[in-house]
Amino acid sequence: MSDMDPVIQEFLVESHEGLDRLDRSLVDLEQTSDRETLAAIFRTIHSIKGACGCLGFAKLEKVSHHGESLLSMLRDGEREMDTAVTSALLAMVDAIREILTAIESAGDEGGGDYTELIAILDALRRGEVPAAPAAAAPPPQTPVPASAPDAVAKAPAPAASPSTAAPEAATTNDKPRASETIRVDVALLDSLMNLVGELVLARNQILQFGVNQQDSAFSATTQRLNLITTELQEGVMKTRMQPIDNVWSKFPRIVRDLARGCGKDVRLEMVGRETELDRTIIEAIKDPLTHVVRNSVDHGIEMPDARVAAGKPSHGTITLRAFHEGGQVNIEIGDDGKGLDGDRILNKARERGLLTADQAARLTPREITNLIFLPGFSTAEKVTNISGRGVGMDVVKTNIEKIGGTVDLATEAGRGTTLRIKIPLTLAIIPALVVTCRGHRFAIPQVSLLELVRLEGEQLRRGIESIGGTSLYRLRGALLPLVHLATQLRLGSTTESQEAVNIVVLQADGEQFGLIVDEISDTEEIVVKPLSKQLKGLASFAGATIMGDGRVALILDAVGIAPRAKAQRGADSLTAKSGDGSGQTDADRPQSMLITAIGPTREVAIPLTAVERLEEFPVAAVEQAGDAEVVQYRGAIMPLVRVAAALDAQEAGHCDPLQVIVHSRGDSTVGLVVDRILDIVHDRLVLERQTRRRGTLGSAVIQGRVRDLVDVEGIVRPHLADVSAREGGTP
Amino acid sequence: MSRSQVESATVGLEQQLCTFLVRGLLFGVPVERVQEVLRFQEMTPVPLAPPVVRGLINLRGQIVTALDMRRLLAGDVELPDATTEAAEPMNVVMRLPDGVVSFLVDEIGDVLQVQDGQREPPPVTLAGRIRDLVTAVYKLENDLLLVLDTHRAAALSIGAEKHES
Numbered sequence: 050m051s052d053m054d055p056v057i058q059e060f061l062v063e064s065h066e067g068l069d070r071l072d073r074s075l076v077d078l079e080q081t082s083d084r085e086t087l088a089a090i091f092r093t094i095h096s097i098k099g100a101c102g103c104l105g106f107a108k109l110e111k112v113s114h115h116g117e118s119l120l121s122m123l124r125d126g127e128r129e130m131d132t133a134v135t136s137a138l139l140a141m142v143d144a145i146r147e148i149l150t151a152i153e154s155a156g157d158e159g160g161g162d163y164t165e166l167i168a169i170l171d172a173l174r175r176g177e178v179p180a181a182p183a184a185a186a187p188p189p190q191t192p193v194p195a196s197a198p199d200a201v202a203k204a205p206a207p208a209a210s211p212s213t214a215a216p217e218a219a220t221t222n223d224k225p226r227a228s229e230t231i232r233v234d235v236a237l238l239d240s241l242m243n244l245v246g247e248l249v250l251a252r253n254q255i256l257q258f259g260v261n262q263q264d265s266a267f268s269a270t271t272q273r274l275n276l277i278t279t280e281l282q283e284g285v286m287k288t289r290m291q292p293i294d295n296v297w298s299k300f301p302r303i304v305r306d307l308a309r310g311c312g313k314d315v316r317l318e319m320v321g322r323e324t325e326l327d328r329t330i331i332e333a334i335k336d337p338l339t340h341v342v343r344n345s346v347d348h349g350i351e352m353p354d355a356r357v358a359a360g361k362p363s364h365g366t367i368t369l370r371a372f373h374e375g376g377q378v379n380i381e382i383g384d385d386g387k388g389l390d391g392d393r394i395l396n397k398a399r400e401r402g403l404l405t406a407d408q409a410a411r412l413t414p415r416e417i418t419n420l421i422f423l424p425g426f427s428t429a430e431k432v433t434n435i436s437g438r439g440v441g442m443d444v445v446k447t448n449i450e451k452i453g454g455t456v457d458l459a460t461e462a463g464r465g466t467t468l469r470i471k472i473p474l475t476l477a478i479i480p481a482l483v484v485t486c487r488g489h490r491f492a493i494p495q496v497s498l499l500e501l502v503r504l505e506g507e508q509l510r511r512g513i514e515s516i517g518g519t520s521l522y523r524l525r526g527a528l529l530p531l532v533h534l535a536t537q538l539r540l541g542s543t544t545e546s547q548e549a550v551n552i553v554v555l556q557a558d559g560e561q562f563g564l565i566v567d568e569i570s571d572t573e574e575i576v577v578k579p580l581s582k583q584l585k586g587l588a589s590f591a592g593a594t595i596m597g598d599g600r601v602a603l604i605l606d607a608v609g610i611a612p613r614a615k616a617q618r619g620a621d622s623l624t625a626k627s628g629d630g631s632g633q634t635d636a637d638r639p640q641s642m643l644i645t646a647i648g649p650t651r652e653v654a655i656p657l658t659a660v661e662r663l664e665e666f667p668v669a670a671v672e673q674a675g676d677a678e679v680v681q682y683r684g685a686i687m688p689l690v691r692v693a694a695a696l697d698a699q700e701a702g703h704c705d706p707l708q709v710i711v712h713s714r715g716d717s718t719v720g721l722v723v724d725r726i727l728d729i730v731h732d733r734l735v736l737e738r739q740t741r742r743r744g745t746l747g748s749a750v751i752q753g754r755v756r757d758l759v760d761v762e763g764i765v766r767p768h769l770a771d772v773s774a775r776e777g778g779t780p
Numbered sequence: 781m782s783r784s785q786v787e788s789a790t791v792g793l794e795q796q797l798c799t800f801l802v803r804g805l806l807f808g809v810p811v812e813r814v815q816e817v818l819r820f821q822e823m824t825p826v827p828l829a830p831p832v833v834r835g836l837i838n839l840r841g842q843i844v845t846a847l848d849m850r851r852l853l854a855g856d857v858e859l860p861d862a863t864t865e866a867a868e869p870m871n872v873v874m875r876l877p878d879g880v881v882s883f884l885v886d887e888i889g890d891v892l893q894v895q896d897g898q899r900e901p902p903p904v905t906l907a908g909r910i911r912d913l914v915t916a917v918y919k920l921e922n923d924l925l926l927v928l929d930t931h932r933a934a935a936l937s938i939g940a941e942k943h944e945s
Contacts, residue, residue, distance in 0.1 A: 582935075
């Protein structure tokens with residue numbers, strides 16, 4: 050048992066559980082035909098069958114397959130449930146048990162012969178009344194749980210496998226062995242985790258107290274308490290860890306079905322299935338991983354004849370690898386398919402208006418492959434068919450990044466594609482830097498932290514420069530925009546007469562900025578707890594945690610702080626620019642912008658950072674809410690803003706479908722309606738403020754043409770305020 | 781209301797309400813929703829949060845948002861006997877569908893048994909926010925007991941981050 054493959058062990062435990070339920074439901078079903086029960090039975094048998102296919106238990110698969118066929122007829126109402134059917138199904142359950150027992154004890158399926166049972170199942174499926182075979186065994190006596198014996202007694206089984214009784218007994222004996230795991234409610238684990246956290250705090254206080262005590266017995270006891278608490282903490286944390294196989298176990302089936310569906314031959318190899326992750330992360334990566342695996346089968350692997358023609362084996366291979374490295378979990382999904390076709394991606398991106406031919410020529414191969422992560426690259430189904438991969442790769446990326454992970458794509462034409470995902474071990478406990486600002490304590494997740502800078506004396510006087518009220522610091526030659534945490538969170542004014550300044554250099558959304566705090570305390574492992582609904586709207590905070598002294602501290606969200614900083618920076622650098630245009634600021638760095646058409650002639654630019662997605666809505670989908678136009682989008686109501694109207698520009702008449710740029714802030718989204726999406730450009734932005742008009746931040750020469758930069762913040766603000774007001778804003 | 785009226789309406793329609801005082805008004809919440817009642821707890825203020833959110837409390841490892849009932853009711857209607865905010869509020873910790881929140885109140889009262897016959901809809905003349913927060917009024921001998929719509933009270937405290945303009 051101990052040397053048995055853990056996958057098989059789990060399969061046995063799960064199957065036994067399923068079968069126990071089955072016995073009872075089958076008997077129930079005989080009396081009252083209930084569609085839901087039937088569906089549940091079908092699922093149990095179906096999943097046993099599915100797992101057998103992967104694990105290579107042919108006999109078991111066969112038995113369950115025939116049972117499944119009969120069940121599916123029942124489920125679809127093509128056949129009525131009657132005594133004969135119930136008996137046959139119960140006999141099938143017994144047969145499955147018997148085989149499971151054999152697997153458990155001997156590691157193979159045993160020598161039982163089930164052709165007779167299969168024949169009966171088939172006969173029933175064809176609607177015949179099976180001839181009672183001569184060798185008909187008495188109805189199974191042991192397998193049915195207490196609630197059911199009389200039902201079985203009045204249902205003489207036409208046949209059961211000859212050896213039903215004996216292995217049944219064996220199963221009962223073996224059960225305790227197979228059930229060395231128990232299922233525990235996750236909520237219980239979470240509350241245990243909370244309690245352990247409290248225990249740790251209490252322990253810390255006792256340790257503190259013990260310092261002043263002379264009693265040796267007392268200090269010995271506290272030491273023991275200390276050790277036990279630490280072990281308990283580790284133990285409880287471990288209970289929340291699950292092997293990644295919990296997600297992967299579904300893939301063989303998915304790959305098999307999908308490959309068959311498109312006439313391909315695909316093998317799945319999995320390395321490191323025992324790699325453990327926190328359950329919250331397992332949940333979060335389930336969908337993205339499934340998506341990527343499906344993509345690999347669907348688009349990555351070629352048809353068998355194409356593979357042979359390319360000198361590769363006719364069957365494609367998808368390799369899943371998982372391993373721990375540097376406190377992170379690495380997951381790789383590789384295929385040996387045709388790889389990504391850079392030219393096709395470029396063509397598609399140009400067609401979708403995501404970049405110009407000029408830009409395309411400048412991209413590195415790596416940048417090209419990463420284009421598939423752009424929102425808008427793959428909104429339409431037809432894109433996937435030509436471009437290779439890409440249904441919602443942006444969604445995959447967003448989901449992984451949401452849990453603090455990164456995604457990287459490597460591809461080689463003709464050799465295959467590998468997607469590398471790096472995610473933190475756990476979301477629940479993360480290393481964080483603790484800082485203080487005006488007496489408030491905050492934790493900053495280590496993932497967004499780049500470095501710490503402390504400026505004193507002369508350095509301080511010369512190091513921080515200011516342009517129009519924005520502070521900048523020259524960090525190794527590059528200008529780093531600075532944000533005062535106190536100002537940002539409105540904790541009080543910045544005191545100028547400081548002897549030293551602590552700068553926490555953070556990375557958010559690919560941009561760096563420095564956060565000025567009063568004090569930098571220490572790094573600590575913190576337990577992340579979500580904020581309540583009342584505070585969910587605060588983008589500046591990612592959650593809260595309980596510190597060593599038992600008090601609550603807020604966790605800062607670098608991304609949440611950055612855009613606010615950026616808006617401020619943008620406005621301030623405008624002031625600087627309008628003067629003499631000298632003085633290198635952040636705005637001199639190339640930025641990505643979406644170029645759209647407003648009205649017949651006007652073209653405006655929207656910073657790509659303000660673009661969440663590009664969508665199309667038929668005009669008929671637009672509804673009126675009060676005096677605002679809204680559409681239903683992803684289960685919520687999204688207000689629409691006509692950019693043309695906001696900019697006092699002429700609208701080009703009726704476009705159907707509407708081209709909508711989805712902009713989101715916190716939980717709310719706003720759709721910006723433009724006439725056409727033209728291009729995505731990457732260019733330096735030198736804004737001329739004199740030309741500033743309503744709804745814009747000014748104009749700039751972008752790719753040789755003068756274009757206005759849309760003040761997205763400004764034009765969506767009234768609509769976002771609307772949303773919060775409707776939900777009951779507070780005074 | 782006569783005594784007999786009350787008694788005739790009691791059959792199976794009794795309810796236990798946990799009562800508390802906010803700005804001189806007597807409020808009640810269903811006792812089964814109340815997780816616990818605590819003295820003043822140390823709180824971590826949340827910058828940028830709506831003023832009603834006074835802070836976060838560590839309740840044995842669980843982080844609970846404290847909503848200040850006094851602030852929730854302030855400003856809307858002229859309320860009698862305004863208590864100063866300086867006094868340390870008490871916590872009524874409640875289990876709501878969206879999670880646990882603590883309502884900060886002036887004073888904790890008794891658990892009262894109320895009967896359906898004492899119940900009246902909120903007077904139509906109630907104005908402002910208090911009108912949204914009260915689902916019913918029970919006529920007590922010397923006082924009026926307002927039944928607090930806890931769900932609304934929690935929802936009214938949701939605020940979006942305000943951006944500098």
